[in-house]
Amino acid sequence: MYRELILRLAWSDFKLRYKNSALGFFWSLLEPLLMLVILYIVFSNLMRIQVEHYQLFLLLGIILWNFLDRGTSMSIWGIVGKPSLVQKVYFPRDILVLSTCITALMMTALEFTVFITFMAIFRVMPEISIVYFPILFIFEFLIIVGLSAALSALNVYFRDVQFIWRLIVQVGFFATPILYPITIFPENVRWIVMLNPMAQILTLTRDCTLYGIPPEPLNLTYIALSTLFVLLLGYFIFDRLEPKFAEAI
């Protein structure tokens, strides 16, 4: 019933982000590419990280992490940034969060066109294990929705949640195997890094997309359970705080 509203809001928000610059789409792609070039130069030549298809490895990591970063950072403003939609009309308020996450999804989809181009340029053919890609991607999306629900609701009451979350995202960028493979850690501490579901999703996505390795069922189960946990916790917090949105905003 609300599907149309979610999509309309997401699509109009997406268009608005690029509306006033003819090269809008181009600019949005430039950011990850620039990051890719810098990080590639630094890590491949100076730090001498030895990974097969390091450009693609890096680009996929950046795109997937950007998705989380962008989805949550935009959603923090999903409620606070739209007071009239909260105070003057009523529809279930998680629609605002969902539509923002879908806007982020559209932007990420755009970045994937670059990734596909790169794969073609470097002549990396995906193998049958690529079928796991959409599953992992959906899990990431649901984690973003869960985080966004909690963050957007908390930000209504505590406006410094946005700053705290920026710090967490910054730390996360380095604590998650984006620039480096998980194998740089000694065997006995890897499991600690891999407790982070994003570390799992990134590693497994690369394995199935670039190296033809399907994910282990155990890892998939862990991702599924942690996604469910984040989603439920996020919605629990959102539902608790939602009744007073219109007063507190």
Place this chain on the structure above:
Amino acid sequence: MVIEVEHLWKSFQIPHERRTTLFENIVGMIRPNHYETYTVLKDISFEVDEGECIGIIGDNGSGKSTLLKIIANILRPTKGNVRITGKMTPFLELGVGFQSDLTVQENVGVYAAIMGISKREIKNSIDEVIDFAGLTNFRDTKLKNLSSGMQVRLAFSTAIQTDPDVLLVDEVLAVGDKEFQQKCFETFSKYKREGVTILLVSHDLGAVRRFCDKTLLLRNGEKEIFSDTNSVIDEYIYRPDEARDPPTGKSDTRWGNKDIEITDVKFIDKNKKYNDNFISSDPLTVRIFYESHEKINSPVFGIIFYYQDTYCYGTTTEFKGCDTGLVYGRGYVDFIVEKLPLIAGEFEVTVAVASSDYKTQYDWHNRLYSFNVHNQMRDLGIFSVDGSWMVVQQ
């Protein structure tokens, strides 16, 4: 029963210092914050049947808008329940979610979705909505390039595509020019004919009287009365007023030798009660109390009505052929209007008393008194001319 409101309470907690950051909250744990609790709605209960049109009236701050927002599910009650059957659409503000950087066409699509109108339900296509708003040539214009009047028209013609069972309206009619308000009324009348249940919050008592079957009067968050519209509006206007300032005796507004002193002036309504609020066409009596310190033969009492700075009407006992006779001691003079020909606004009154040849002013109270007139007709202007229409075809 389409709407059921049961023992509804709503209070807002307003902190003396508002904490919006986590830091302030942590620091604040050491010294507790003081909250002021304002109870805006107190134990409101009422029921609305299908197809009824209900007006909600009351002074500013009486809780009308809060009540409407709770029924719209935007605010949640502190205690009590609201039950609504069917699809409900609130018109609390027109053009919610309009994006100035999107085109007219795109905005119609988004706004329709926000108002809960699905693609199938849009009775007319988006093109027809735009045509109805008279913006055919502006389809692909960005909204920010339209005048605010055009934006309101666009919002309105989109919003009325909705097909609700219950419609909540909050002062939407207050925006826009007369022509637009007329259009609003035609639309709401159409909804009413189609059997839509309507709740209308308004200060425009004339509109409420024309439009609503029953009316709820709120006073300080309490349900004063919920009954048929005419009796509720009478109750609202003719209720005794507790606090009204007595006239101040400033020297430049009062002069005369006070041989006869005007001690007070009161307005009396159709219920024979002192009042400062009247409905047009109702009876009004101005009672002038005097105290005469001398024996004076046939003094002349006069009265003048002002609207803003316009001298509307003046008359005296002498003009009307009323001989006051020998006046001594206390008494009063009534100026009786059987059918008040004023339409709406605040009218100021001058009262005076002078000698029979008008040469000596005993007491003159210049524009010291005032009363309000509320409209219930559709006539416009300050005063009404008692006329009727006749059509002859030749």
